[in-house]
Amino acid sequence: MDVLILARLQFALTIMFHYIFPVLSIGLGLIMVIIEAIYLKTNKPIYLQTAQFWTKVFALTFAIGVATGIVMEFEFGTNWATYSRYVGDVFGSALAAEGVFAFFLESGFLAILIFGWNKVGRKLHFLSTVMVCLGAHFSAIWIVVANSWMQTPAGYHVVGEGLNARAEIIDFWGMVFNPSSMVRLGHVILGCWLAGAFLVISVAAYYMLKKRHYEFSGISMKIGLWLGFFTCVLQAISGDASGKVVAKYQPSKLAAFEALYKTQSGVPLTIFGVVNPKEEKLNYAVQIPKLLSFLSFNDMNAEIKGLDQVPKEDWPNVSALFNAFRMMILMWAFMFLMSIIGLILWYRDTLFNHKWILRVLAFSAIAPQIANEIGWYCAESGRYPWIVYGQLRISEGLSKAVTANQVLGSIIMFGVLYLFLFFLFVYLLNEKIKHGPEDGEDESTPYHALENLVKDNP
């Protein structure tokens, strides 16, 4: 295999694995803030217990998020050196800003959040929780700004030619507020909130099924369902806005999402279909007339550019993108539906009796994860063949000093390592959940499982 495919595979592997964790950190961050705020207001110990339980889950996701995130920061240089030279001015600035403004904030206050329950007052602790949550969100801001610049570059000019070409910032705010950054930021952050909300819902549903920790699971379920419901509503608005930006700035991406081979006017929206890449058409298509044109440009008869506008060798993988995009929307519909059903049953006080609903809810944490991963797959693969849209091709961004064997070796290394980490994460999360929130101060919360053991066997 050549270096290009291997380097792309490696990036996909490392970023997709990494992305399981920061979404949970951001989502749980918000939930911890909500619960701790209620605790400050009501002073009921159950809220403290709930907040502490979620803090421990947060700490676990955060640790793996940090460990796998460091890889990302250096992978641009190791595998994509030419790209790094080209975008260093712009992309590097966003990463530096992330370090200075987000990571320090997050890691500094994290210490107080996790280890400071008995060291600082309640208000200062709450402030730390808010700061950690803000830090996590700031980090999303800078990363999405950097990535959006690769989707819709703005505020720069290209200096030099050939191997020495590079993008330099001419308008910083133009770069930060490039056409897609704010819309995509909203979409990403809402995706993170969904991941947090549904993790909380899952765990609460599990306890309800096992008839354990009634008070804890009630609080978590209620907060999770409401957050999930509101976020789903907002996500629909944000998704629509993202679609409009894609239609305007990245027509070939939209054409791939919708398997639109020919440029046409008054385009229908395909609900279901099977892409036939050989004949370049859709089989068994179920469509709503003119809706895609309307959604994209607020005009029933607007023309939408098809894949015929770009050379065939530059087409992204149409059938994969078409299906992935629909899968993402299906996941959204599932989450929306489950949050509505959950809320109705909750307020009728019958959620406990609906075992099947609880069983589905107990596994629902996977849905936002799938939606997030697939959404990013669509965004990144849809940009093919560009690494910086319209400016630099993926094949031009590679490191010249790196050989296929080195990349293959590191893929195998990361593959084994991440598989191992993933099983450990699931195992430890499962242990924590089975253990539950209701252990006293000195029994065996994860951080001091050994306290008693040490006392017994000095």
Next chain:
Amino acid sequence: MIPTDYLEFGWFTIFVFLLTGYGILDGFDLGVGMLHLFSKKDEERRLMLNSIGPVWDGNEVWFVTAGGALFAGFPDIYATMLSGFYIPVMALLNGLIFRAVAIEFRSKQPGAWWRWTWDIVFSLGSFIISFILGLIVGNLIKGIPIDQYKEFNGTMADLFHPYALLVGVMMVSLFLMHGSIYILMKTEGDFHEKMRRRTNPCIIFFIIMYLVTTMATLIYMPHMVQAFHDRPLFFILAIVNLLVVANIPREIYLGRDARAFISSCLNIVCLLGLYAIGTYPNVIRAINDPAFSLTIFNSASSEKTLEILFIFAMIGMPLVISYTTAVYYIFRGKVKLDSHSY
């Protein structure tokens, strides 16, 4: 308008500042990691782990931010260095991942085999990180083959030159000593006395490595000496370094752990200062042809970007220093295990 030269120099200074912060802060927690296995009792290991518990993650952020600063300010250096040092960087990343999860996972299960496994991973990870950092610094001092497109064109074997390996071991000894003094500051009672006996061999190991590395640099790396010929004033830094190193065993002997730790921090500042002065303005020295060297001037970002980064630093660094100080203040004093500890 600030002249471009000043901007490049200024950003390089900030980069070195971040590296120094990293060396001082993560240096001690890497040292604690390497010393971890020398304590056999679980309680002692927990004391060591919790002495760095609230701060290790923040310490590592200095490294991550230094990486971002390099990418933004000197993209060519970032790209050449990481793609050139592919295998060592992969080993470094491995070390960082394993170490982070080992700290987090160790306390989640009480079983002896579980804890022993993570203890070994934690210690080994700390060792690999320290060694590779030294190896990279050694290579930057020595120089690597670079072509006219600023790309590394040597082989892996070039990176494992005896001098680079020597600097790697010296880095390990430096962090071992720094970590052992940090633990002295954070512990009390029997364990403190035990650690005191372990500090001496660490200091001796460092001093031997310090002398050997200095000799090797003077004999085999004449370009490092040139800057001191040109600007004799910098020689003062070398003298200060020597005095600071000599002061460490003195303070330990007198039982003034905090002062010993400050000396050890100053030692790291001096060493990095000597390195920066000796190599300046090269960051990656081309061993084949000096004209291909990557300097802070031929590898920097545009003036506009450097100005923006400068503004980031002016706003950001005071904030960073204040959070760091606040966290160290809140978790000051001798470490005690409680229900939220690792």
